[in-house]
Amino acid sequence: MSIFAVRGLIFHTTDDPAANLRAWQCLEDGILVIEDGKIQQLGPAAELLQQLDSSIPLLEYSNCLICPGFVDCHIHYAQTRIIGSPASGLIEWLERHTFPEELKFEDDEYAATVAAEFFHELLRNGTTSAQVYPTVHVGSANQFFRQAERLGLRVTGGKVLMDRNAIPGLLDGDQKGIDETEALIQAWHGKDRLSYSITLRFAGTSTEQQMQACGNLIKKHPDLLFHTHLSETLNEIEWTLGLFPECADYLGVYEFYGMVTDHSVFAHCIHLSDSECDRMATAGASAVLCPTSNLFLGSGLVQPSRLRDHGIQLCVGTDVGGGTSFSMLRTMQELFKVSQLSGDSLNAYDLFYLATLGGARALRQDRYIGSFESKKEADFVVLDAGDCRLLQRKFKQSNSVEDLLFSFVILGDASNVRETWSLGRRVYQRTRWFNIRRS
Ligand SMILES: [Zn+2]
Secondary structure, three states: OOEEEEEEEEEEEOOOOOOOOOOEEEEEEEEEEEEOOEEEEEEEHHHHHHHOOOOOOEEEEEEEEEEEOEEEEEEEHHHHHHOOOOOOOHHHHHHHHHHHHHHHHHOHHHHHHHHHHHHHHHHHOOEEEEEEEOOOOHHHHHHHHHHHHHHOOOOEEOOEEOOOOOOHHHOOOHHHHHHHHHHHHHHHOOOOOOEEEEEEOOHHHOOHHHHHHHHHHHHHOOOOEEEEEEOOOHHHHHHHHHHOOOOOOHHHHHHHOOOOOOOEEEEEOOOOOHHHHHHHHHHOOEEEEOHHHHHHOOOOOOOHHHHHHOOOEEEEOOOOOOOOOOOHHHHHHHHHHHHHHOOOOOOHHHHHHHHOHHHHHHOOOOOOOOOOOOOOEOOEEEEEOOOOHHHHHHHHHOOOHHHHHHHHHHHOOHHHEEEEEEOOEEEEEOOEEOOOOOO
């Protein structure tokens, strides 16, 4: 049995603050007790110090904010190296940068190298869970899962299904892609902390045959997530409806093939009609808000409050490499700005919820992660002011936790991540990189 405790300013959300204003807990001087990688207890230091055995190691983090590890619900590991590449919009971005880069992942060694870079960036940014796109290549998915397993991370992902409208090396053929997906599910789903998401690039790059086969796969595996893109740009919507003329709207394409369920996670959801919003909410599907990507590619301004008012479960994604940062703090910052433009701004509690427990709920992992509830897995991040003097001052001057959280959202980035912990193991420390090998 291994047991230790961490002490500091501890914050987590316990439910959606949009539904329940008090759905968060903050301990200014708190202690989190971790036993065998799981949360055993959380409470005020003044109380727990009396109860804890003095032999239990206590890690003290003064002037730090300890919160659950971030959950990035939509990111492409194969696009790690093309972040920050210019394009006039989504289609040019895909053709000029994405497809040529993704072609390189037929080489396992290349996939392994980029996967290592990707996980380093995730942990450096305090992200402990993610839903990830590899490429169409089986080897790229294997490298992703293999390295996540070695790090002991709770992640989900799946080989991309696409059999038309891309360059030849990225097309998997309708049944071949499905067979490969089945084999990957058998190899990885439920292994350690890994799970499999049935992953389609988007409707426009799959034939009707592959869409049908993918729908059948979803029906066969109702416990698996289904992950794809939806309603990112107006051009894409028009193009998609031209390919599936029998469908009245974009969501209708996925509905037609049985792909809209309470395990469906749709990235972007910028231009949905009221009817599409209502149908997504009724199905229990989730929308991943990806503001840095939407701004970078000029895709449009998502309206978080509108989607939420329709009853859609929301979460946040960086969408690297269309997204411009691995940092969920930066992503929250852009989401705040976009929400300002929509006329109904999100507050700091909303933003932290979406980046932690909200993400865990969307990925159906909230019984394991997303908050500091007892028995959950000890995935957490230790944030500090780093060398940002503005934040250093905020630590001294903030008169509320909301004020401090908001300062991290607006001023924070990877440089404020002091340590990242996964399942009670320190997997990243600023200036030091741990390659944890699990026994
Ligand atoms: Zn994406």
